[in-house]
Amino acid sequence: MRFCILGSGSSGNAALLVTENARVLVDAGFSARRLNALLAPFGESLDRIDAVFLTHEHGDHAGGIGSLKKFPHIQFFANAATARAVQSHLEHRPDWQLFETGTRFRFRDLEVESFAVPHDAQEPVGFRFATGHDGDLFAPRRSLTWLTDLGHAPQNVREAIRGCEVVVVEANHCPDLLRNDTKRPWSLKQRIGGRHGHLSNEAARALLAEVASPQWRRIYLTHLSRECNTRAAVEAAFAGLRVSLAACEFSIVAPGESTPVYEFA
Ligand SMILES: [Zn+2]
Ligand SMILES: [Zn+2]
Secondary structure (H helix, E strand, O other): OEEEEEEOOOOOOEEEEEOOOOEEEEOOOOOHHHHHHHHHHHOOOHHHOOEEEOOOOOHHHHOOOHHHHHOOOOEEEEOHHHHHHHHOOOOOOOEEEEOOOOOEEEEOOEEEEEEEOOOOOOOOEEEEEEEOEOOOOOOEOEEEEEEOOOOOOOHHHHHHHOOOOEEEEEOOEOHHHHHHOOOOOHHHHHHHHOOOOOOEHHHHHHHHHHHOOOOOOEEEEEOOOOOOOOHHHHHHHHHHHHHHOOOOEEEEOOOOOOOOOEEOO
16 A cells, blocks of 8 residues: 655645555545646556545535546545535536445455544544455555544544554644734634634644554644644644654645655555
C-alpha cells in the first residue's frame, strides 16, 4: 500500500491511496484539472483512479465532484446523507456506492471502515483503510486512519486511531491566532472552535498523547488554516509529543503542499 496527500486545507483536500488492486482518492476537494495536475508527479491520473471515498459534503472535500463527470468510471463511496447533499448541487449523477456509517466493507483488496465524527455537516465520517491480514508473511496487515474535520474526539474516534500504522489528523488552528483574527466574524470563530468545528493544534496533540499507540509509524498533521495557523505554531504544539513518540515520524502538511509517497513497510 502506498499513500500520499495531494493537498490539504480549506481550499481543498484530497489524498491518494494505492493498493495492489485499487487506486482511490480520499475526498475530492479540487477540480478534475487540478487533481490531474496534483496526481501527475506521482505518475497517476484520474483515468486510473477507481473510486473516491467522501468524508462529507463541504466544498473543500467534495467540490471537485461536478468536474469529475468526465470520468464516469469513477465510483463514489459515501453515506446516503452525504451523497444526497452533494447530489443536490450536481447536474449529473455520479456512480454512487452508498455505505452505512459505522460499517465495514471491501473495495477490491481494500478494507474500508467508516466512523462518525462530530462536525457541522450532514453525516460526516472518518475512514480506516486496511489491507492484508495479521500474521500473513506476504501480505501483512497495514492500516491508515483518516481523521479531518471534527470538533472534538469522542471515544469511537480514539478507538479508530488506535493500532494503525498511519494516522492523518487535522491540526486546524491555533486558538490564539483564531481569537485575534480580524477577518472572521465572531459567529464563524465560534463555529470553527466549537464542538462541531475543527480540532485545534492543542486538541489534536491531546488526542494523540492520550491514545499514543505503539504501532504508529507516521502521523500527518493536516487541514491547517491559512490565516489561523502556522507551521511554527504546529511545530511548537507537537514538539513534546514528537519526543515521547520517538518511533513515529511527523509530517506537517501546510496548505498548497503535497507530501512524498509513504510506502507501507
Ligand atoms: Zn474541511
Ligand atoms: Zn468540513
